[in-house]
Amino acid sequence: xxxxxxxxxxxxxxxxxxxxxxxxxxxxxxxxxxxxxxxxxxxxxxxxxxxxxxxxxxxxxxxxxxxxxxxxxxxxxxxxxxxxxxxxxxx
Numbered sequence: 182x183x184x185x186x187x188x189x190x191x192x193x194x195x196x197x198x199x200x201x202x203x204x205x206x207x208x209x210x211x212x213x214x215x216x217x218x219x220x221x222x223x224x225x226x227x228x229x230x231x232x233x234x235x236x237x238x239x240x241x242x243x244x245x246x247x248x249x250x251x252x253x254x255x256x257x258x259x260x261x262x263x264x265x266x267x268x269x270x271x272x
Contacts (some may be wrong), residue, residue: 225249230269231258246270 222243224236229252236252239243240256242259244251246266 193251222250223253224252226251229254231261 222240223240224238224240224243226236228235232254234254236254240252240254242253242256244253244259244262244266246262247270251262251266253262
């Protein structure tokens with residue numbers, strides 16, 4: 182009987198610890214200042230076509246489609262765009 186109570190207590194503690202993990206976030210919360218010699222790029226889009234975040238001249242996740250450069254907030258959004266760019270260009 183004692184072993185069942187101890188086992189139940191250990192399982193409860195481990196389940197509570199797993200439930201309190203922080204979820205993985207795809208987007209950055211804050212931008213950090215980084216010195217770069219790269220020139221700002223003029224994007225064909227003012228907002229990310231996947232998640233609608235505003236584009237900025239220093240975004241590193243980009244894709245070129247029909248000789249136009251598109252900026253994205255993350256690699257995830259860029260990859261989604263590359264799967265079917267025609268769908269997002271017409272937005």
